[in-house]
Amino acid sequence: MPKSTLSPEALLLIGTNIILLLSGQALWKIGLQKLGGFQLSNLLALCFSPWIMGGLVLYVIATGLWFAILSRVDFSLAYPLQSLSLVLGVFLAWTLFQETIPWTRWLGTVIIVVGCYLVSLPQRF
Numbered sequence: 001m002p003k004s005t006l007s008p009e010a011l012l013l014i015g016t017n018i019i020l021l022l023s024g025q026a027l028w029k030i031g032l033q034k035l036g037g038f039q040l041s042n043l044l045a046l047c048f049s050p051w052i053m054g055g056l057v058l059y060v061i062a063t064g065l066w067f068a069i070l071s072r073v074d075f076s077l078a079y080p081l082q083s084l085s086l087v088l089g090v091f092l093a094w095t096l097f098q099e100t101i102p103w104t105r106w107l108g109t110v111i112i113v114v115g116c117y118l119v120s121l122p123q124r125f
Helices: 008-034 040-047 050-072 075-081 084-095 103-120
Strands: none
Touching: 008 050, 008 075, 008 084, 050 075, 075 103, 084 103
């Protein structure tokens, strides 16, 4: 039965899931960049790209891990914590892909972190 509190094990599972999802997305981005983006003319090359296939493998593993998370943690707690992947995604875009991040996006990431903190607080009433 899922729980409304966050155990260290559940936190580790969610963190690992986020890392797998971000890694998969990064592999897809790299694969798309190497092949000139998503177009019908390169669809077959995309399907057999090691970057794209690696990203898919990571997504399959992340999905299996998500099943384990959902069996241990309330959906109303686990799903909002997945939004931390958005925060880490901004840092990944900034560092790995050298993207310029506007201040509004940085502010949004702070708001997400605050929201995750509030969601993860134990019930007191």
